[in-house]
Amino acid sequence: MRRKTRRGRCARLGDTAIAAVTVVALGSAVWLLGGGPVTHRPPQPAAVEGRLDPGGRGRAAPALAPSAPTRVRIPAIRVNAPLMGLALTRSGSLDVPPAADKNLAGWYRAGTIPGETGTAIIAGHVDNTDGPAVFYDLGALKRGARIEVDRQDGSVAVFTVDAVEVYSARAFPDDKVYGAAPRPELRVITCGGGYSRTTGYQGNVVVFAHLTGGR
Incomplete structure (x- = not known):
């Protein structure tokens, strides 16, 4: 990932540093049901949803004034x-929300605020040992879906999904996911891809979206 050093400029954190920690920390896929561990797989994006249009689907809305986000809603998957707020760990990776709170997501508070010009980051768990978590159905999201982010000033930043993709941790495209953008964009990230009982999820589901409105 790239960490913001000043508006519009970024500094390299290192290859897949953020991707690696989200793979490890944002999902377990082992739920304790009926007295024994059972593995369940969340939905994964269809190939057609991953055809990212660099120009987005339709014209982007003007950037909003800075105001910290407080809530995320994705009606199509009932989020x-x-x-x-999420910071970086001492190793330079993104911290994650507490796994015990299944309905909690986080945003990278040292980066772009959702609604501002640039690439804003929201991350959340796909599951924990008790079952599905906030972004369990993220891989089922379709292009054109709406994402709403409530902000402290009472405004709502409305984003439209451009693509939903899944990447392995070994081939995570840092620049594509985290790189600077000339308009207000959003990435929503959780665990996904292949799964191993010994090492957990092998990749990440990433939603690409751009600002299309505000109220």
């Missing part, structure tokens, strides 16, 4: 979750 309605509070947001907490």
